[in-house]
Amino acid sequence: MNLATTENASSRNAAAAGASPILRVQDLVVTYYTDLGRARALDGVSFTLEAGMKMGMVGESGSGKSTLALAMMRMIKPPGRIEGGHVWVGGTDLQSLDDEGMRKARLSKIAYIPQGAMNSLNPVTRIGEQMVDAIKSHLSGESRQAINDRCVWALKSVDLDPGVFHMYAHELSGGMKQRVCIAIGILLRPEVIIADEPTSALDVVTQRQVMETIDKVQDELNSAVILIGHDMGLMAQTMDRVAVMYAGRLVEVATVREMFTDPKHPYSQALISSLPTLDNRGQFKGIPGLAPSLLRLPSGCAFHPRCPLASDRSRSEKPKVNVLPGGRLVACHIYDQES
Numbered sequence: 001m002n003l004a005t006t007e008n009a010s011s012r013n014a015a016a017a018g019a020s021p022i023l024r025v026q027d028l029v030v031t032y033y034t035d036l037g038r039a040r041a042l043d044g045v046s047f048t049l050e051a052g053m054k055m056g057m058v059g060e061s062g063s064g065k066s067t068l069a070l071a072m073m074r075m076i077k078p079p080g081r082i083e084g085g086h087v088w089v090g091g092t093d094l095q096s097l098d099d100e101g102m103r104k105a106r107l108s109k110i111a112y113i114p115q116g117a118m119n120s121l122n123p124v125t126r127i128g129e130q131m132v133d134a135i136k137s138h139l140s141g142e143s144r145q146a147i148n149d150r151c152v153w154a155l156k157s158v159d160l161d162p163g164v165f166h167m168y169a170h171e172l173s174g175g176m177k178q179r180v181c182i183a184i185g186i187l188l189r190p191e192v193i194i195a196d197e198p199t200s201a202l203d204v205v206t207q208r209q210v211m212e213t214i215d216k217v218q219d220e221l222n223s224a225v226i227l228i229g230h231d232m233g234l235m236a237q238t239m240d241r242v243a244v245m246y247a248g249r250l251v252e253v254a255t256v257r258e259m260f261t262d263p264k265h266p267y268s269q270a271l272i273s274s275l276p277t278l279d280n281r282g283q284f285k286g287i288p289g290l291a292p293s294l295l296r297l298p299s300g301c302a303f304h305p306r307c308p309l310a311s312d313r314s315r316s317e318k319p320k321v322n323v324l325p326g327g328r329l330v331a332c333h334i335y336d337q338e339s
C-alpha cells in the first residue's frame with residue numbers, strides 16, 4: 001500500500017496538533033426503536049477534528065457510520081432517536097439550536113453529502129435551480145445576483161464549467177454529478193463537510209478526481225472533512241486520520257500512518273491484515289465470525305467473540321476509550337494501563 005501521500009498528512013497532523021478543534025463530538029448516543037427491539041446504533045461516540053483535517057470513517061456495514069453522520073446533522077428520523085451527546089462546530093453546540101437555527105446551520109456550518117447523492121439529483125430540474133433552492137432554504141436575504149455568483153464560484157471550485165448551471169443531471173457523467181453534489185455541499189462555505197461514500201460506484205480514475213476535488217475545496221475553505229467509506233486503499237492515500245467503528249462505537253482513531261503500520265485495536269489489526277497485498281496473493285484473510293446484531297450485542301466489549309486477545313474482562317466490562325501518548329484513541333482493555 002502506498003503511504004507516500006501520508007507524509008503530507010503527517011505534517012498536517014503535526015500542524016493540527018496545536019490547533020483547537022473545529023468539530024467536537026461528545027458522547028453521541030442514537031437508538032433505533034424497531035419492532036424487534038432497541039438497536040443502540042451509536043453508543044457514546046466522541047472525537048474531535050481540527051480545521052483542514054480529513055478523517056476517514058471505516059467499519060463493517062451496519063457499524064453506525066451513516067447514523068453518526070445523520071446524528072451530527074440532527075437528521076435522524078423515527079424510529080431512530082438521538083438520546084444523548086453534543087456536537088460543537090466552532091463555538092456552536094448544534095444540539096442547543098432550535099429547529100430553525102439547525103436548518104440554518106446545515107450547509108453553512110456543517111454539510112452532508114449523503115450516500116448516493118449523485119443519483120438523487122432531480123432529473124427534471126436544471127442543476128442551477130437545485131443549487132439556488134439549496135441556498136434559499138438555508139440562507140435568507142441574499143440577492144439573485146449574489147446567489148448566482150455563489151453558484152458559479154462553487155461550480156468552478158469543483159472544476160466544473162459554470163455552464164453546468166444550465167444543464168440537467170442526465171447530461172452529466174457520474175464524476176460530474178458527484179462534483180455537483182460537492183458544489184452544493186460547499187455553497188455556504190461550511191466549516192465541516194461529511195461525505196458518505198462519495199466515490200462508490202465510480203471508476204478508479206474518477207474516484208481519484210473526486211478525491212482531488214474534495215482536497216481542493218478543503219484547501220480553499222479550510223474545512224474539516226469526514227469521509228465515510230470502505231475503500232481502505234483510498235483512505236490510506238487521501239486521509240490524515242482514520243476512525244474505525246464497530247457496533248456503534250469508535251474503537252480506534254489514529255493517523256493514517258499509525259493505523260496502517262501499527263494498528264492497536266484487535267479489530268483494526270484484523271481489518272488491516274485482511275487487506276490484500278502482493279505477498280498474500282490469492283489468499284483471503286477475513287475476520288472470523290460475523291458483526292453482531294445491534295439487537296443482541298455481546299456483553300462487555302462487542303468485539304470479544306471475534307477477538308483473539310479477548311480476556312475475561314473483555315467479556316464482562318465495556319472498555320473505555322483510552323487516549324494513548326500522541327493522542328490516538330483506542331477502546332480496548334489491553335491499553336488501560338498505557339493511557
Ligand SMILES: Nc1ncnc2c1ncn2[C@@H]1O[C@H](COP(=O)(O)OP(=O)(O)OP(=O)(O)O)[C@@H](O)[C@H]1O
Pocket residue numbers: 032033034039041059060061062063064065066067068078079080294
Ligand atoms: N431506519 C432504521 N430503522 C432501524 N434500524 C436502523 C435504521 N437505520 C439504521 N438502523 C440500524 O443502525 C445500524 C447502523 O446503520 P448505519 O446505516 O448507520 O450503518 P453503516 O455503518 O453506515 O452501514 P453501511 O456501511 O452499510 O452504510 C444498522 O445496523 C441498523 O441496525
